[in-house]
Amino acid sequence: QVQLQESGPGLVKPSQTLSLTCSVSGGSISSGVYYWTWIRQPPGKGLEWIGYIYYRGSTYYNPSLKSRVTISIDTSKNQFSLKLTSVTAADTAVYYCARLNGDYLNFWGQGALVTVSS
């Protein structure tokens, strides 16, 4: 059973860069079958898709975040990462990584709360 685990700083200052890593276990990130995804959820609100990456490095981002988002992958470590630049309080959220199987998300990490505050 594949498992995903987010890690990274829980507090980021405004205007700085949010960085998170998702470690995948129980399966290879290079299998070629899946895409690897980031989603976020502001406190008390709904889910927002951020983007995804394929093991070969191709990416697709939510147009609303595209100018600030970079998703990368490290197949040697079985990890993929998220960087979000120029953060504001509106970026405070629980950030989830998940595995995209075709068109649905069938495995999720437990989530990591990131607060943007000075």
Add this chain to the structure above:
Amino acid sequence: SYELTQPLSVSVALGQSARITCGGDKFGSRSVHWYQQKPGQAPVLVIYRNTYRPSGIPERFSGSNSGNTATLTISRAQAGDEADYYCQVWDNSTAVFGTGTKVTVL
């Protein structure tokens, strides 16, 4: 941008059926997925591609999609089904989530 509309809340008596709708333009041609999220937990896939249940999801959960509305039905509702439920589709290579529905079991 594409929008998915769900009722804010649905209440259901213990043992009865709850129906959660998800509306959007030209829905019938889209594949709809449903996620259950309990407080403080990550979402869990309960229905994919309109009608399919992942392994481990009770048969009490079922889905349909017709016209401009997709529906998640929870039969014989249990206290453990209390959660937020989100629908999800793809639009122009972008994943879109519904607004979410809070299900309360009375």
